[in-house]
Amino acid sequence: MDKVKISEIENSNEKTLHLDINEYIDELKADVNASLDITPLGEFVSVKGEISGNIKLTCDLCLKEYDYEFDFDIDEMYAKNSVYDEDKQEVEIKDGQFVIDLYGSDEIDIYDLLYQSVILELPNKKVCGINCKEDYFQKDDSFKVPDERMEIFKTIKIEK
Numbered sequence: 001m002d003k004v005k006i007s008e009i010e011n012s013n014e015k016t017l018h019l020d021i022n023e024y025i026d027e028l029k030a031d032v033n034a035s036l037d038i039t040p041l042g043e044f045v046s047v048k049g050e051i052s053g054n055i056k057l058t059c060d061l062c063l064k065e066y067d068y069e070f071d072f073d074i075d076e077m078y079a080k081n082s083v084y085d086e087d088k089q090e091v092e093i094k095d096g097q098f099v100i101d102l103y104g105s106d107e108i109d110i111y112d113l114l115y116q117s118v119i120l121e122l123p124n125k126k127v128c129g130i131n132c133k134e135d136y137f138q139k140d141d142s143f144k145v146p147d148e149r150m151e152i153f154k155t156i157k158i159e160k
């Protein structure tokens with residue numbers, strides 16, 4: 001289950017393709033489940049659904065590997081041809097809708113969609129657990145401001 005042909009969906013009776021996917025993404029060490037509806041809409045192709053699963057992440061603090069679970073909705077829009085092409089007539093796109101160019105391709109790479117979507121959902125700070133976090137911040141709280149030049153550090157807020 002890697003690629004989906006848009007023209008085949010357009011020619012089908014349903015005009016939309018429902019996919020239930022379970023895919024292991026090697027590069028991410030992630031086990032991904034997805035339930036997607038792929039619907040061609042003229043110049044665009046809508047991909048909506050839910051992605052869940054788990055991934056092995058490396059803790060930023062102790063560098064140990066840990067399991068991280070994710071579960072999120074996606075609502076993506078693909079443009080069959082570049083939306084930046086000046087010759088194309090302008091099409092209104094929902095506010096903040098991220099449009100992925102297919103550059104004339106008839107295929108959507110589902111594996112790549114899952115890969116990119118999961119990466120976007122990962123936390124900026126990767127922490128294996130509450131205990132690891134607490135140890136880290138206790139150490140940090142004991143930090144004393146030694147002189148004026150260090151005053152700036154008092155104003156730094158650490159995201160917990």
Ligand SMILES: [Zn+2]
Nearest residue numbers: 059062128132
């Ligand atoms: Zn840790």
